[in-house]
Amino acid sequence: MSESKIVLEAKGITKQFPGVLANDNVNFDLRKGEIHALLGENGAGKSTLMNLLYGLHNPDKGEISVNGKIATILSPKDSIALGIGMVHQHFMLIPVFTVAENVMLGDETVKNGSLDRATVAAKITEISKQYGLDVDPNALVGPLPVGIQQRVEIVKTLYRNAEIVILDEPTAVLTPQEAEDLFRIMRDLTARGVSIIFITHKLKEVLAIADRITVMRAGRVINTVNPSETDSAQLANMMVGRQVILTVDKKDHEAEQEILKVEGISVRDQRDLETVHNVSFTVRGGEVLGIAGVQGNGQTELSEALTGLRSPTSGKVTIDGKDLTGKSPRVITEAGLGHIPEDRQRHGLVLSYSVADNMALCDYYHAPFSSRGVIQPKALDENSRRLISAFDVRTPSPFVNAGKLSGGNQQKVIVARELSRNVKLVIANQPTRGLDVGSIEYIHGEIIKMRDRGVAVLLISAELDEIMALSDRIAVMYRGQIVAIVDAKKTTREQLGLWMAGAQVQAA
Amino acid sequence: MDWKRFSFIALIITVLFGVVVMIGQVKQPPLLIITSMLATTIAVATPLTLGALSGVFCERAGVVNIGIEGMMLTAAFFGWLGGIYMYHIFGFTPAVSITLGVFFAILTGGLMSLLHAVLSITFKVDQIIGGTVINILAVGLTGFLNRQLFFGKGSVFGGSVPGSPGVLPTIHVPLTELFTSICGSSAACLQNVQAINRVFDQKPIAISAILLVFLSHYILFNTRWGLRTRAVGEHPKAADTVGINVVKMRYANVIIGGMFAGLAGAYFTIESVPSFEPLLTNGRGFISLAAMIFGNWTPIGAWAAALVFGASQAMLINMQIYRDVIPPAWSFLQESYIVGLTPYILTMIILTGIIGKTTPPAADGVPYEK
Numbered sequence: 065m066s067e068s069k070i071v072l073e074a075k076g077i078t079k080q081f082p083g084v085l086a087n088d089n090v091n092f093d094l095r096k097g098e099i100h101a102l103l104g105e106n107g108a109g110k111s112t113l114m115n116l117l118y119g120l121h122n123p124d125k126g127e128i129s130v131n132g133k134i135a136t137i138l139s140p141k142d143s144i145a146l147g148i149g150m151v152h153q154h155f156m157l158i159p160v161f162t163v164a165e166n167v168m169l170g171d172e173t174v175k176n177g178s179l180d181r182a183t184v185a186a187k188i189t190e191i192s193k194q195y196g197l198d199v200d201p202n203a204l205v206g207p208l209p210v211g212i213q214q215r216v217e218i219v220k221t222l223y224r225n226a227e228i229v230i231l232d233e234p235t236a237v238l239t240p241q242e243a244e245d246l247f248r249i250m251r252d253l254t255a256r257g258v259s260i261i262f263i264t265h266k267l268k269e270v271l272a273i274a275d276r277i278t279v280m281r282a283g284r285v286i287n288t289v290n291p292s293e294t295d296s297a298q299l300a301n302m303m304v305g306r307q308v309i310l311t312v313d314k315k316d317h318e319a320e321q322e323i324l325k326v327e328g329i330s331v332r333d334q335r336d337l338e339t340v341h342n343v344s345f346t347v348r349g350g351e352v353l354g355i356a357g358v359q360g361n362g363q364t365e366l367s368e369a370l371t372g373l374r375s376p377t378s379g380k381v382t383i384d385g386k387d388l389t390g391k392s393p394r395v396i397t398e399a400g401l402g403h404i405p406e407d408r409q410r411h412g413l414v415l416s417y418s419v420a421d422n423m424a425l426c427d428y429y430h431a432p433f434s435s436r437g438v439i440q441p442k443a444l445d446e447n448s449r450r451l452i453s454a455f456d457v458r459t460p461s462p463f464v465n466a467g468k469l470s471g472g473n474q475q476k477v478i479v480a481r482e483l484s485r486n487v488k489l490v491i492a493n494q495p496t497r498g499l500d501v502g503s504i505e506y507i508h509g510e511i512i513k514m515r516d517r518g519v520a521v522l523l524i525s526a527e528l529d530e531i532m533a534l535s536d537r538i539a540v541m542y543r544g545q546i547v548a549i550v551d552a553k554k555t556t557r558e559q560l561g562l563w564m565a566g567a568q569v570q571a572a
Numbered sequence: 573m574d575w576k577r578f579s580f581i582a583l584i585i586t587v588l589f590g591v592v593v594m595i596g597q598v599k600q601p602p603l604l605i606i607t608s609m610l611a612t613t614i615a616v617a618t619p620l621t622l623g624a625l626s627g628v629f630c631e632r633a634g635v636v637n638i639g640i641e642g643m644m645l646t647a648a649f650f651g652w653l654g655g656i657y658m659y660h661i662f663g664f665t666p667a668v669s670i671t672l673g674v675f676f677a678i679l680t681g682g683l684m685s686l687l688h689a690v691l692s693i694t695f696k697v698d699q700i701i702g703g704t705v706i707n708i709l710a711v712g713l714t715g716f717l718n719r720q721l722f723f724g725k726g727s728v729f730g731g732s733v734p735g736s737p738g739v740l741p742t743i744h745v746p747l748t749e750l751f752t753s754i755c756g757s758s759a760a761c762l763q764n765v766q767a768i769n770r771v772f773d774q775k776p777i778a779i780s781a782i783l784l785v786f787l788s789h790y791i792l793f794n795t796r797w798g799l800r801t802r803a804v805g806e807h808p809k810a811a812d813t814v815g816i817n818v819v820k821m822r823y824a825n826v827i828i829g830g831m832f833a834g835l836a837g838a839y840f841t842i843e844s845v846p847s848f849e850p851l852l853t854n855g856r857g858f859i860s861l862a863a864m865i866f867g868n869w870t871p872i873g874a875w876a877a878a879l880v881f882g883a884s885q886a887m888l889i890n891m892q893i894y895r896d897v898i899p900p901a902w903s904f905l906q907e908s909y910i911v912g913l914t915p916y917i918l919t920m921i922i923l924t925g926i927i928g929k930t931t932p933p934a935a936d937g938v939p940y941e942k
Binding site: 155 | 809815
């Protein structure tokens, strides 16, 4: 492998964004036919480096060479011409276009002024066969499963004769099985001489598939290592810059009485399609029920229905014996719910309000925050200072707008507000999405603390590792239904993955 | 456009025509009423069709354009003024003057939309506000210049509006001549052919509007330009990542859209009547937008919707002819303002989405940030 020639090299790349040095003298190279993983936390500068290679941004300093020649990449047009293709984390596909239209966009085949869809479709079919990427060129992209959409993205790069493919967090949206499939495709591609840059923050994946691993932290390259010479702990250490505890320390805890009881609820989404069908489960005090599932299988609507953001069309929700079906968020909150919403910026915080105001959003209207309808700034201030120190929120002051904080600290503001109240039930939806390892560690710890205090916790997450680490029982959601509820100790990743992909539950 | 929408359109047009036929049949044979209604419908739908096409190009590229009304009004004024200048000051023949007038109108529409493009694409101003600015600017500018040029002290034309070089001629389709021999000596047959012939005898802008509908539809859905236009309106970042210049595509489409609005403006002062009066577009730019939405942002759909509005206007015009024979039970139809409400009521019904929801381009109205 080390004999292979270098197809892409970046030397001394520096990129400054307002307030952040996103890339600081970064060196990176890619050999022909290898999978080179780029590992790092959010904000480490991985995506910036790739955007520079792909021409979406331009570096302040440094040079990029492709196949030994110095390349000027000012826009994606240049990088495409140099044989670089990129599959973005958020797919760059147009849902209302067909596969063929998406693939040809920007590089259209035209006959007599008209789009030549047939020729393009034939070429796509040929690429599909060659690389084992099964896609129907005439299908509309919107309704396709994410795994297939990702293939379309890969076909898009191959259609442009890419020899270097950048995959940005490609497994974030996939089930474990789909990820396996992707790894097979990646190996097929490298076997045919394609070189791959694989961006991720998942340690297991890089160890499983990468030929070399480069770790980035805070805009710098920390090291480049071979997977055979390293392990998860060492990689995590490099990523974070200190020792990290990768496992959650969790003692056994006896579950108490039933707190949340959900009986046969169905929910419709904003398009008026029923996305949750007849779901029932219970969560008891002192236990964590994890809901696993690939994103978009009804978890969002389920949590909205439980927290009062959306009314269920049928069924019943009770918290501690009190019927709260279709009640307003305030009524449900007063009944003892702490809610960590899926989208922290839209539903969790008012970004243009100060940290102090955000921390009082649940009970600003009664004492001590309000007195005869007038807000008491002193009480808000005291409350926020107490929570900021108790929950280790890194903010210059309580008066800074929540929008100015980093993602991890924004999430801590929400966690502080929701968990500091006297709650019986916590619903945490994707509580650590997009956070750095340090914050994840902290939030996981807080969730387990709540459970040990006898609070019922409903954890919804697309990260199977998170579900496995925190839950006492695990429910799997697939196409709006709970297909299985199992004891967390008596199941495996593989089994959960199969259920998440829609496999039938065998008699356990 | 689904069958539900097209059948709704067919139903409304049938009802509007039916009412007029039922009332007017004591005076005229039904065929004559229908063909005359059809001819009027096609003619008065012209600015709505062109306005809707204007909206389709802008919004398919991701720029909301509520300034169509203003673009039409300005174009109507400058097209008309240009014609007069060419005729009176430069001494061109009427035919050349009005043709140049049409070009001035298109140019004006293009320039007004360039302003909209600069505001909304380069400066990322809220596109609703940008469009409103254009509408207000249009009213002020045309009103002011109209007064200053023609009626002000020391105005160019000395206090009176000079004669206009006229309007565009009707293009005669020789159906009657073709069928004369087939009809032989049957007078009834000839009369019917003549009646049908009226539908096809339209003026140049009306005819080009229909041709442009089909041309636009083809361009939007079957060419490279169309694919890229729709891409920047749906997901500009995706277009950017495959090397498409989002800003350039948006500018170009907004300007093309403005030129359509300009041609619509020319209809008012160069094709329909040879005069200008302040505010003459009278909300038709906004009705065009309703037609565009009801047509689900497709040229053919928008045209069909524009025809509904055309038909309701044709009904209003024809009702005047049969005013004296309206039966007492239907006497409310004698009040022209009640009949005149039809297009506006239709607009509201259509926009409620009772006839099915339409989906705008996903990035419609969202400025593109890298």
